[in-house]
Amino acid sequence: MRADGSGSGTLSRLEIDSLKAGVRIEDLAARYVPSLRRVGERWVGLCPFHDDTRPSFNVWPDSQSWYCFGACRRGGDVVDLLREAEGVDFRRALELLGGPPAGATAGRGWQSPLPVAVPRQSEAEPELTCEDRAILNAASEIYYQSLMTNAAMRRALQARGISLGTAQTYHLGYATGRRLARYLAWRHLDLERARCLGLLHDRLSGEDGANGDTSGDDVWEHLSQRLVVPVMRGWETVYLIGRATREAQRPKYLGLALPKEPLTGRGRPRRSQGIIVVEGPFDLLLLHEWGYWRQFELLALLGTQFKRRWLAHVGPDDRLLVATDQDDAGEAAAAELMAHFPGQAVRLRWPEEYKDVGDLAQAPDGHKIWARALSDA
Structure with missing residues (x-):
């Protein structure tokens, strides 16, 4: 099932996102x-996919x-959970969420066999308070020093x-x-608020930190033993x-319990020659390293989802050079960007053996391959 909405029996990315939103994870x-029980801002329980004690x-x-931080060491969204729990493929998981069966036409009002969440009014994203900003700045500072x-x-x-x-x-x-936690306490900042932001979690009885932290403290850091990009x-x-x-x-990347914001160059x-859009933060960092910040604005989505306001400054004559990953999710994101900016957004292509800019950086001539892809756009 493609997510580009073309052809009979396919679902657009918007329809897939709507199906996902219909069932609370x-x-x-x-x-x-x-x-499953609530612990702060998350829910925790014994993993159903391995012998969890x-x-x-x-x-x-x-x-x-x-x-799952135990033996599984994997996770995902509501579709991934269904696939894992029911042993089905992506298409069947969408059917269980209420999508049309394989070969049928989308949009016929199929009834989901799963419990559907009550539709909620769209809510404005909460603004960070002064305390929130102080905590995030303190976290960024201690991580930088480390x-x-x-x-x-x-x-x-x-x-x-x-x-x-x-x-x-x-x-x-x-x-x-x-x-x-110790640094925030020393700064007289609210540890409970840091938990709400997703920086800290309570350590459960007998639980090590998510990444092997056995310091014995009552809390562990959500981003423990990770390189952090603010x-x-x-x-x-x-x-x-x-x-x-x-x-x-x-997972490879972990964020906070906050509305995601893009990383900008x-x-x-x-004199800007356009805006280069990538998925991952390290893709953007590499483009900066290669000097492209001198010619282009750089923007990393930190995933494949984007909000129109992130690109509200794009003028009618600006070029949008889309360099999302060369996988299914990246292609769907590229298609969505090109649909939003017809005639302005251009998909960059490079050899298929390289998924993203990070892969190119590991190749001896990766920078040249990227430069060629850029010149061909």
Whole structure:
């Protein structure tokens, strides 16, 4: 099933998102996890997918996502949960959410066999309070200090093509898993509010931190042992996203319990040749490293979803160079952007063996391949 809406029996990305929104993930999870209980801003229970003896299955209502920190080490959204629980493919999972059966025409009002959430009025995204901003700024600062004093993590960044200069420009950090709560307390900042923002979680009885933190504290850091990229507006942090530093860490990226904001390039081109849109924060960092901030505005969606206001400044003559990942989700995001900006958005292409800019950076001639893709657009 394609998400481009073309042809009979297909669903558009908007229709797929609507099906997902029709079932709250915490309601669905409760069907498979009888032990599910609320702990702060998340729900926790025994994982139904492995022989779990301590609660390792987590659900976050704010992001409508789940993850098993136990033996499974995987997670996803409501569709992924259905696929895992029912042993079905993507198409069948959409049918269970209320989509049309395979081969049927979309939009016929199929009744979902799952509990459907009561439609809610659209709500304006909550604004960060002064306390929230102080907490996020403090977290960004302690993570930055941790990276600057951790030679191993700086070498890990350099191995990915990110120099110390770029790390400093974007105020990159590293979450040790042990310093944030103590630092916030020392600054007399509200730890409970930090939990609500998704920075800290209560440690359950007998539970290690999500990434192996065994410091013995009552709380552990959500972004523990991850490289942290702050989303900043001026010098204020409005969002944080953490990237795994080990192959065993899942998911690859973790965000906060806040409305997501895009990462934008730091540095304004003298004469912009357009806006380059990528998915991941490290894709943007690499483009900055390669010097493209001098010619283009840079924007990372931090995923495949975008909001029109993020690109509200795009003028009728501006070019939008779409460099989302070359996978199904990235192609769907590219198609959506091109539909929103017909005649302005152009899809960049490079050899299929490279999924994204990060993959290109690991190739000996990756920079040249990218430059060629850009010139061909």
